[in-house]
Amino acid sequence: MADRALKDIGPVVLIGAGKMGLALAGGWIAAGLPANELVLVDPNASEAAHQFAERTGVRLVGSADGVLVAVLVLAVKPQVMLSVLGDLQPVVGAHTLVISIAAGISLAAISAGLETQRVVRAMPNTPAQVGKGTTGAVAGPGVRPADRDIADALLRAAGDVVWFDDEAMIDAVTAVSGSGPAYVFHFVEALAAAGVRQGFSEEQAMRLARQTVIGAAALLEADPSPAATLRQNVTSPKGTTEAALGVLMGPNGLTSLMEKTVMAAKLRSEELGR
Numbered sequence: 001m002a003d004r005a006l007k008d009i010g011p012v013v014l015i016g017a018g019k020m021g022l023a024l025a026g027g028w029i030a031a032g033l034p035a036n037e038l039v040l041v042d043p044n045a046s047e048a049a050h051q052f053a054e055r056t057g058v059r060l061v062g063s064a065d066g067v068l069v070a071v072l073v074l075a076v077k078p079q080v081m082l083s084v085l086g087d088l089q090p091v092v093g094a095h096t097l098v099i100s101i102a103a104g105i106s107l108a109a110i111s112a113g114l115e116t117q118r119v120v121r122a123m124p125n126t127p128a129q130v131g132k133g134t135t136g137a138v139a140g141p142g143v144r145p146a147d148r149d150i151a152d153a154l155l156r157a158a159g160d161v162v163w164f165d166d167e168a169m170i171d172a173v174t175a176v177s178g179s180g181p182a183y184v185f186h187f188v189e190a191l192a193a194a195g196v197r198q199g200f201s202e203e204q205a206m207r208l209a210r211q212t213v214i215g216a217a218a219l220l221e222a223d224p225s226p227a228a229t230l231r232q233n234v235t236s237p238k239g240t241t242e243a244a245l246g247v248l249m250g251p252n253g254l255t256s257l258m259e260k261t262v263m264a265a266k267l268r269s270e271e272l273g274r
């Protein structure tokens with residue numbers, strides 16, 4: 001955050017204490033949001049939500065009725081969002097900054113549902129659960145610079161945040177970083193399957209593949225060099241890696257496959273948003 005601390009932003013109310021909501025809430029408490037400034041709203045809260053509330057001292061309630069709200073964070077499933085917005089209208093006013101993380105729900109739909117233009121739309125990804133998320137965000141027309149700082153601080157508590165001017169880019173964010181962790185998990189599966197073909201047991205192959213990705217990700221994190229440089233660093237001329245990359249980087253290799261993969265996700269994201 002540029003110049004404001006999470007402790008000064010006023011009551012934050014999280015609607016939907018599910019997987020992503022609790023991941024965000026955990027990040028906020030760790031980043032210094034006082035427990036008495038956070039309220040979780042979930043009419044059918046899970047065991048995990050109750051445990052979170054007990055552990056942190058945060059209030060968990062079944063409805064937002066009568067709750068004071070400075071920042072409203074919407075983390076319910078897209079399917080229930082429109083009816084949730086209707087219920088929330090009485091607690092939202094000109095004093096409220098709204099942040100939605102729901103896939104496919106546009107700024108216009110949230111603004112219409114809550115009758116405010118002070119809305120930020122964000123798309124986080126699941127590594128937010130371990131504080132290593134990547135979030136794409138876009139601000140609605142009523143969002144002031146100070147609002148953006150608050151939204152940035154809240155989203156940044158779960159990892160990196162990239163802001164866009166054009167809301168249409170959120171579909172591309174969904175396709176690259178939103179769905180991206182699944183691509184990496186599948187890469188681990190594919191590498192392990194190739195290992196099994198070389199004679200490893202499934203357990204051995206999965207252990208080698210999984211730890212290779214964890215280790216490579218840690219190297220990426222530790223070394224700011226471009227990924228291409230890190231790749232070149234492990235590719236000696238005429239060596240084994242060079243032979244492998246001749247296949248992976250060849251015609252119809254990973255780059256064109258990834259382009260098709262991302263395009264499929266983006267088209268589906270656009271479709272769901274209609």
Ligand SMILES: NC(=O)c1ccc[n+]([C@@H]2O[C@H](COP(=O)([O-])OP(=O)(O)OC[C@H]3O[C@@H](n4cnc5c(N)ncnc54)[C@H](OP(=O)(O)O)[C@@H]3O)[C@@H](O)[C@H]2O)c1
Nearest residue numbers: 016017018019020041042044075076077078101102103124
């Ligand atoms: N998971 C991801 O990777 C990811 C990534 C980016 C964005 N998102 C977005 O994040 C949002 C939440 O996803 P999630 O995976 O965290 O889903 P989730 O685990 O199902 O969490 C949603 C929570 O909201 C609760 N809820 C339902 N109706 C409610 C209401 N009227 N008021 C308050 N809470 C209510 C649900 O309770 P019940 O279970 O009883 O219905 C559930 O606890 C979605 O919009 C999704 O698009 C998720």
